[in-house]
Amino acid sequence: MSDHDVVVIGAGAAGMMCAAQAGQRGRSVLLIEHYHLLGEKIRISGGGRCNFTNSGATAANFLSQNPDFCRSALARYTPRHFISQVEKYGIAYHEKKLGQLFCDDTAQDIIRMLKDECDRGNVQWRMPCPVDRVERSTDGFDVTTPQGNARCTSLVIATGGLSVPKIGATPFGYRIAEQFGLPVVPPRPGLVPLAFAPEALARYGDLSGVSVDAEVACNGGRFRENLLFTHRGLSGPAILQVSSYWDGRTPLSIDLLPGGDAAQWLCAQVNSQALLPTLLAQRLPKRFAQQWCAAHGIAMPMKQLGEGKLREAAALLHAWRVLPSGTLGYPKAEVTCGGVATSHLSSKTMGATDVPGLYFIGEVVDVTGWLGGYNFQWAWASGHAAGQFA
Numbered sequence: 001m002s003d004h005d006v007v008v009i010g011a012g013a014a015g016m017m018c019a020a021q022a023g024q025r026g027r028s029v030l031l032i033e034h035y036h037l038l039g040e041k042i043r044i045s046g047g048g049r050c051n052f053t054n055s056g057a058t059a060a061n062f063l064s065q066n067p068d069f070c071r072s073a074l075a076r077y078t079p080r081h082f083i084s085q086v087e088k089y090g091i092a093y094h095e096k097k098l099g100q101l102f103c104d105d106t107a108q109d110i111i112r113m114l115k116d117e118c119d120r121g122n123v124q125w126r127m128p129c130p131v132d133r134v135e136r137s138t139d140g141f142d143v144t145t146p147q148g149n150a151r152c153t154s155l156v157i158a159t160g161g162l163s164v165p166k167i168g169a170t171p172f173g174y175r176i177a178e179q180f181g182l183p184v185v186p187p188r189p190g191l192v193p194l195a196f197a198p199e200a201l202a203r204y205g206d207l208s209g210v211s212v213d214a215e216v217a218c219n220g221g222r223f224r225e226n227l228l229f230t231h232r233g234l235s236g237p238a239i240l241q242v243s244s245y246w247d248g249r250t251p252l253s254i255d256l257l258p259g260g261d262a263a264q265w266l267c268a269q270v271n272s273q274a275l276l277p278t279l280l281a282q283r284l285p286k287r288f289a290q291q292w293c294a295a296h297g298i299a300m301p302m303k304q305l306g307e308g309k310l311r312e313a314a315a316l317l318h319a320w321r322v323l324p325s326g327t328l329g330y331p332k333a334e335v336t337c338g339g340v341a342t343s344h345l346s347s348k349t350m351g352a353t354d355v356p357g358l359y360f361i362g363e364v365v366d367v368t369g370w371l372g373g374y375n376f377q378w379a380w381a382s383g384h385a386a387g388q389f390a
């Protein structure tokens with residue numbers, strides 16, 4: 001049996017941040033990670049360059065049953081704080097677009113930085129080491145592992161979500177929440193490509209690789225970015241973003257000519273003998289324009305369609321409704337939406353309100369960021385918050 005002030009389970013982004021903070025406060029910390037490689041999700045993130053934060057991150061960039069929950073932690077540990085840390089370590093970075101900050105070289109720089117910060121806090125490690133059991137003791141928790149038992153007063157669960165199971169994701173955090181009576185918002189894949197239903201796949205499946213600038217909306221989420229056709233359905237940033245809002249039954253509304261007035265544009269050419277798809281090919285990929293017009297029975301000359309049909313076509317162009325058949329699931333999802341319900345957590349400490357000493361941080365919590373560095377910012381901010389109190 002070893003004794004610690006704090007045991008953190010899960011050495012990902014949030015877990016390492018929390019362990020380093022608690023350790024640097026003088027707490028004795030044990031960090032337990034079951035996977036044999038450290039920070040794998042950080043390593044593969046951002047195409048290997050880790051989009052480690054977003055300079056404009058606010059609570060408005062996150063989904064949760066309680067959208068205000070993340071506000072306090074994000075305000076106390078801002079993107080600027082993390083950027084200062086990155087600069088202190090001499091890690092070169094750049095903004096790609098929309099406030100998204102990436103390493104110039106490799107995501108390994110971020111992993112090394114977090115590991116160094118843990119070393120500065122004298123964090124002890126068990127890795128690789130699974131956790132067999134967690135139990136409440138008189139003044140804390142007993143954690144049972146094959147490498148011996150660990151006793152602690154504060155237990156931090158930082159085991160992440162379910163996405164990419166082949167690099168160590170498990171439902172461990174949800175099970176612990178349930179064990180201690182905390183509700184879990186049903187998890188589902190987020191930031192994930194969507195699959196076409198068979199009819200749409202037959203029509204658009206061969207457009208794989210084609211992309212369009214589109215504004216995609218669903219259930220309150222609305223994003224203007226690239227939409228990419230794949231051999232299974234739709235992907236690209238606009239689709240990944242809106243996938244986190246998709247409930248499995250509401251059609252997406254896709255504006256194929258965002259910012260324009262399609263009715264005005266089309267009706268100005270109502271006397272043209274040109275085919276509608278030929279005109280649309282001025283602003284959309286040609287093959288897509290042809291397939292899309294064929295699908296809607298309007299691959300005809302403009303003149304023949306007349307103003308009424310052109311207005312209908314314009315409305316469709318601004319709100320093409322697509323009902324996906326599903327998502328590509330956790331193996332392809334960047335995040336997990338849902339998780340430990342914030343209703344039973346303190347937004348100040350990340351501690352469970354009814355279970356003193358038990359904390360949940362990072363993606364395991366029902367706080368999910370948009371694409372673009374927001375999820376790491378939540379991992380840093382929630383990890384930092386718990387690190388001050390655990």
Ligand SMILES: Cc1cc2nc3c(=O)[nH]c(=O)nc-3n(C[C@H](O)[C@H](O)[C@H](O)COP(=O)(O)OP(=O)(O)OC[C@H]3O[C@@H](n4cnc5c(N)ncnc54)[C@H](O)[C@@H]3O)c2cc1C
Nearest residue numbers: 010012013014034045046051160168172362363373375376
């Ligand atoms: C392909 C991909 C690219 C991404 N790119 C970005 C990006 O560029 N920017 C961004 O902001 N976000 C990105 N994300 C999301 C981001 O990686 C996660 O939101 C973030 O890592 C969550 O941090 P976490 O510490 O909560 O969980 P994780 O980083 O997933 O860490 C959880 C840790 O717990 C360990 N663990 C799990 N179960 C157990 C157990 N039973 N016992 C012990 N240990 C356990 C896991 O092995 C893991 O090390 C990406 C995700 C993916 C999949």
